[in-house]
Amino acid sequence: MHPSTRLSMIATHLSASSASAASLSSTTQSRALSSAQPPKMSSQPEHPTLLIPGPIEFDDAVLQSMSHFSLGYRSESHVGPGFVSTFGETISLVRKIFQTTDPSAQPYIISGSGTLGWDLVAANLVEAGEDVLVLSTGYFGDGFADCFETYGAKVTKLTGPVGGRPQLPEIEKALKSKKFKVITVTHVDTSTGVLSELEKLSELVQSVSPETLLVVDGVCSVACEEIAFDKWKLDGVVTASQKAIGCPAGLSISMFSGKAIKAFEARKTPPASYFASMKNWTPIMKNYEAKKPSYFATPSPQLIHALHTALTQILAKPLSERFAKHAEVSDKIKKAVTDLGLKQVASKPEDQAHGMTAIYLPETVKATELLPRLAKSGVVWAGGIHKEIAPKYVRFGHMGVSVTDPNRKDIDKALNALANGLSELGYQKA
Numbered sequence: 001m002h003p004s005t006r007l008s009m010i011a012t013h014l015s016a017s018s019a020s021a022a023s024l025s026s027t028t029q030s031r032a033l034s035s036a037q038p039p040k041m042s043s044q045p046e047h048p049t050l051l052i053p054g055p056i057e058f059d060d061a062v063l064q065s066m067s068h069f070s071l072g073y074r075s076e077s078h079v080g081p082g083f084v085s086t087f088g089e090t091i092s093l094v095r096k097i098f099q100t101t102d103p104s105a106q107p108y109i110i111s112g113s114g115t116l117g118w119d120l121v122a123a124n125l126v127e128a129g130e131d132v133l134v135l136s137t138g139y140f141g142d143g144f145a146d147c148f149e150t151y152g153a154k155v156t157k158l159t160g161p162v163g164g165r166p167q168l169p170e171i172e173k174a175l176k177s178k179k180f181k182v183i184t185v186t187h188v189d190t191s192t193g194v195l196s197e198l199e200k201l202s203e204l205v206q207s208v209s210p211e212t213l214l215v216v217d218g219v220c221s222v223a224c225e226e227i228a229f230d231k232w233k234l235d236g237v238v239t240a241s242q243k244a245i246g247c248p249a250g251l252s253i254s255m256f257s258g259k260a261i262k263a264f265e266a267r268k269t270p271p272a273s274y275f276a277s278m279k280n281w282t283p284i285m286k287n288y289e290a291k292k293p294s295y296f297a298t299p300s301p302q303l304i305h306a307l308h309t310a311l312t313q314i315l316a317k318p319l320s321e322r323f324a325k326h327a328e329v330s331d332k333i334k335k336a337v338t339d340l341g342l343k344q345v346a347s348k349p350e351d352q353a354h355g356m357t358a359i360y361l362p363e364t365v366k367a368t369e370l371l372p373r374l375a376k377s378g379v380v381w382a383g384g385i386h387k388e389i390a391p392k393y394v395r396f397g398h399m400g401v402s403v404t405d406p407n408r409k410d411i412d413k414a415l416n417a418l419a420n421g422l423s424e425l426g427y428q429k430a
């Protein structure tokens with residue numbers, strides 16, 4: 001994708017949000033004047049409910065754990081050991097989120113956003129001139145391919161039809177056509193809400209090209225879709241703090257298999273990035289997990305505290321319950337959307353994500369008219385960003401506390417706002 005295309009897509013996305021922001025101040029005003037105040041969703045200042053596919057709403061305790069006095073990160077600084085212990089525990093909690101007990105697998109928590117995960121993969125696991133197979137189901141798959149090209153990899157891209165995904169027989173054919181160092185898949189492409197199936201893909205890679213590393217972009221799936229790192233023989237999953245994990249943005253969180261680390265160690269050329277180099281980060285992560293202070297680049301103690309709280313909350317219950325709850329709420333949303341006579345971008349039920357829904361608008365309704373109406377009802381959704389269909393659809397994120405906290409009524413509020421907004425714009429189900 002040309003960088004200017006990416007920039008203009010992002011501008012479109014932001015303009016939809018700024019329309020919401022504009023009406024947000026009037027919402028706040030009208031609420032202040034109204035005597036019937038809605039119940040407070042939390043101890044946070046009243047604000048419209050952020051139901052885009054990330055960042056998501058925060059739990060109070062996660063937010064409050066960021067409000068921590070300044071902490072050093074080395075033993076010689078006055079509170080070093082406290083932070084070292086929190087960081088070490090957080091790295092161990094990341095193993096649990098990915099359901100891995102394999103000691104050769106290595107977690108990384110690095111300051112940065114989800115995109116840094118792409119750089120970690122492209123800068124460390126692939127050398128210039130090597131072949132990579134990228135399975136694309138939308139904007140973010142295309143972005144991952146761009147990232148590889150930046151580092152000189154030779155990218156073959158298999159793109160699904162809009163709202164679908166590449167199928168196993170064509171992936172098999174591609175895998176048999178040449179030796180790929182890495183195959184990547186976007187577990188949930190946030191531009192389309194298309195979910196990819198990892199277990200069968202892994203079985204295929206194991207049987208056809210077992211040396212190829214299977215890497216998953218889990219930015220919009222970790223902590224709301226099942227990921228069994230060891231069982232599914234994954235070699236890398238990259239994600240970020242701000243989506244289903246429910247922590248403020250600013251952390252790149254990833255897991256790489258022992259096989260991936262070996263592939264890095266066997267490189268003939270040095271990694272093509274300094275900040276994203278596994279050579280620099282692997283010893284730091286190992287040291288912290290062993291509760292030994294270590295420094296390569298300054299971490300964010302406040303964000304690590306928030307991540308520690310978020311992961312502890314998630315792991316307080318079996319992960320299977322969390323995934324089942326996201327699926328249950330997603331099913332309810334998808335049914336409500338169908339009952340309104342609307343279609344989803346992800347056309348087949350088995351391709352539909354459980355933490356977000358991308359919804360085609362009726363032909364008579366524009367996203368630029370609907371989104372501000374939703375914002376007036378206190379709900380923020382996102383516009384479309386897939387280049388072929390961007391103006392035709394909107395995106396509803398349903399991850400984390402909005403799904404799991406029984407005291408919040410975020411989902412019902414959003415579904416009511418959708419029905420009312422469409423009816424105000426003259427839409428009636430045919």
Ligand SMILES: Cc1ncc(COP(=O)(O)O)c(C=O)c1O
Pocket residue numbers: 054113114115116140186188189190191217218219220240
């Ligand atoms: C699937 C996917 N991959 C990668 C990214 C990039 O993450 P970030 O915006 O945190 O850099 C996003 C962002 O929304 C995403 O949804």
